[in-house]
Amino acid sequence: MANDHIDTDGFRANVGIILSNDDGKLLLAGRIGNKGWQFPQGGMLAGELPEEAMYRELYEEVGLTAADVDILGETDDWLRYRLPNRLIRRDRIPLCVGQKQRWFLLRLTCADERVNLEQSATPEFDRWRWVEFWRPVKEVIYFKRRVYAQALHELGSHIYPDGLPPQPHWWPKRWRALFEKDLRQAAKLRLERLDDGECDNRE
Numbered sequence: 302m303a304n305d306h307i308d309t310d311g312f313r314a315n316v317g318i319i320l321s322n323d324d325g326k327l328l329l330a331g332r333i334g335n336k337g338w339q340f341p342q343g344g345m346l347a348g349e350l351p352e353e354a355m356y357r358e359l360y361e362e363v364g365l366t367a368a369d370v371d372i373l374g375e376t377d378d379w380l381r382y383r384l385p386n387r388l389i390r391r392d393r394i395p396l397c398v399g400q401k402q403r404w405f406l407l408r409l410t411c412a413d414e415r416v417n418l419e420q421s422a423t424p425e426f427d428r429w430r431w432v433e434f435w436r437p438v439k440e441v442i443y444f445k446r447r448v449y450a451q452a453l454h455e456l457g458s459h460i461y462p463d464g465l466p467p468q469p470h471w472w473p474k475r476w477r478a479l480f481e482k483d484l485r486q487a488a489k490l491r492l493e494r495l496d497d498g499e500c501d502n503r504e
Contacts, residue, residue: 306347311398312381314345316354317452319406320363320370322431325460328409329437330363330418330426338440340449341425342402351375351403359407362425364417370407373459377491379403382448402448406456434466438476450480451487 306314318341320328329338343358345351352375359365383399390397409415418426432440434457438449457465468477 306345306349307395307397308401311396312379312401313397313399314379315342315400315402316345316351316358317342317380317402317404317448318355318359318362319404319452319456320365321373321406321408321460322413323408324431325466326431326433327437328363328416328429329432329440331428333424333427337442338437339442339445340437343425352405355403355405361421362418363429364420365409365411365415369409369411369415371410373406373408374456375406376402376404376452376455377494380448380451382445385444402452404452404456406459408460433469434461435469435472439471446476447479447483450476451483454480454484455487 308314320341322328328340330341331338341358341362343354343362345354349357352372356367359370379401380403381399381401384397416429418424418429434453438446438453441449454465
């Protein structure tokens with residue numbers, strides 16, 4: 302983690318990758334030696350731009366290059382999650398308490414066979430599959446669920462311009478309340494940024 306960028310609040314800069322196919326399904330990858338599933342993601346190196354980090358992680362984790370994908374969208378701002386206390390390594394300096402992520406939505410433009418999980422010397426995943434739009438929120442580890450829902454809500458219209466797929470039957474009511482609160486907060490922040498920009502233009 303020596304080259305990672307960790308801000309003054311203890312959040313490690315990170316990129317997340319949502320890879321879609323022509324059917325609107327998303328690539329979900331399974332971690333080596335673990336039952337868990339997640340989107341490809343990885344830390345940004347010091348001085349690295351988000352898009353540069355995204356392409357590096359795309360190649361390292363799933364063996365794809367810029368020629369294999371189209372960028373459909375990127376989140377407007379950082380999305381953050383905190384690590385549970387038991388996972389915080391308090392002997393590390395600087396202390397990392399969680400991740401702040403810029404998410405990219407990509408479309409695969411090549412054959413599925415191009416996906417290669419063994420491109421890196423230390424592979425992150427040993428399996429992958431295409432899943433329905435909301436499925437990753439259920440399968441990812443619990444402390445990342447809200448960020449996954451936020452990223453899918455913000456970027457999903459690039460795949461489904463006429464409206465996102467309905468929330469599935471397994472979607473608990475408690476998630477609905479949490480995620481709707483997040484969406485309201487995100488919308489408020491976007492409006493505040495727009496207002497600030499308008500003020501700057503007037504000046």
